[in-house]
């Protein structure tokens with residue numbers, strides 16, 4: 229049989245599964261099961277172009293398909309939802325179209341693949357969201373290794389010192405995203421009591437996880453939920469309403485809320501638009517611990533008691549939403565995604581995705597700054613490995 233298929237991602241319920249088809253007629257077989265949303269056949273797609281469509285038995289599942297032909301051998305990858313039924317439906321359709329199912333093995337890695345590709349493949353199994361999986365797939369396909377090779381090309385035909393420095397800085401900046409692909413970002417919802425934090429948390433989580441009640445001071449402990457925002461993995465945290473209190477239990481909850489805000493990647497500071505701003509709101513607006521925050525003016529479904537400009541004048545970005553009706557949530561979600569990942573790596577970009585990668589890049593940069601060309605090359609060749 230000329231065409232083989234394997235599921236690269238782990239079994240069980242992951243967010244994304246990757247099905248690889250390879251062999252002489254892989255393009256034709258994949259084409260027979262792939263129904264693009266727009267555009268023509270996969271065989272006409274350039275290598276590396278992501279295509280959206282459906283695949284699988286019956287109605288099938290939404291998939292992203294990409295041709296990755298390597299060294300003359302046709303390879304197609306289909307990313308689909310990670311549920312067992314979705315994956316099996318895609319694999320079965322490929323088998324019906326003529327592919328033979330095999331177990332994945334490390335020799336599925338592209339030719340010339342080294343340590344980075346193997347690590348990316350290992351991390352891919354645990355990728356919690358589509359964006360994470362896409363970036364790790366690129367690295368498994370050699371994106372980071374190729375960029376490192378480019379940086380290492382000898383001067384003359386290769387890069388000048390300052391270009392090398394810039395290329396290393398670009399990689400390090402992408403690493404800030406790459407090293408979060410599995411762990412995600414922490415977004416903390418904070419504010420004084422009764423402003424609608426828990427309602428907003430539930431609206432973002434998509435179900436009633438946290439208790440919502442008209443009595444102020446309902447949420448005591450931190451409630452966490454992992455989700456995807458704009459395709460990035462995010463842990464949302466609902467916290468206790470912050471105010472002066474004599475109640476020791478509520479006080480502990482408030483201490484936790486403050487600590488959470490201090491360690492968050494982003495704080496959503498929730499205000500109640502239907503009531504005049506309270507001294508507790510103003511204290512939180514001025515709090516230095518929440519350096520990265522978005523102000524959310526909630527309850528915009530009822531008449532407003534204060535104009536947005538009152539907060540905007542302090543230089544903060546404020547978005548009006550109603551956690552109750554869902555109004556304004558789409559722009560809020562987009563704004564959260566933009567704040568967490570303002571500059572997402574382009575498709576196919578090399579992205580360091582483990583802390584060790586960044587350490588090696590930092591060492592290479594030091595050698596480069598010190599004019600130690602040999603040390604620079606030795607540090608950088610540590611990374612791709614064999």
Ligand SMILES: Nc1nc2c(ncn2[C@@H]2O[C@H](COP(=O)(O)OP(=O)(O)OP(=O)(O)O)[C@@H](O)[C@H]2O)c(=O)[nH]1
Pocket residue numbers: 419420421422423424425426427428439440441442443444445446447448467468469470526527528529530549550551552553
């Ligand atoms: N009209 C309207 N009411 C809302 C909205 N969001 C929350 N509420 C109401 O406001 C009250 C408090 O909501 P919660 O989500 O429990 O508020 P909280 O900020 O979590 O309060 P604590 O946990 O006590 O700090 C409830 O009665 C909600 O129904 C909204 O967008 N519009």
Ligand SMILES: [Mg+2]
Pocket residue numbers: 425426427439440446447466467469
């Ligand atoms: Mg609450």
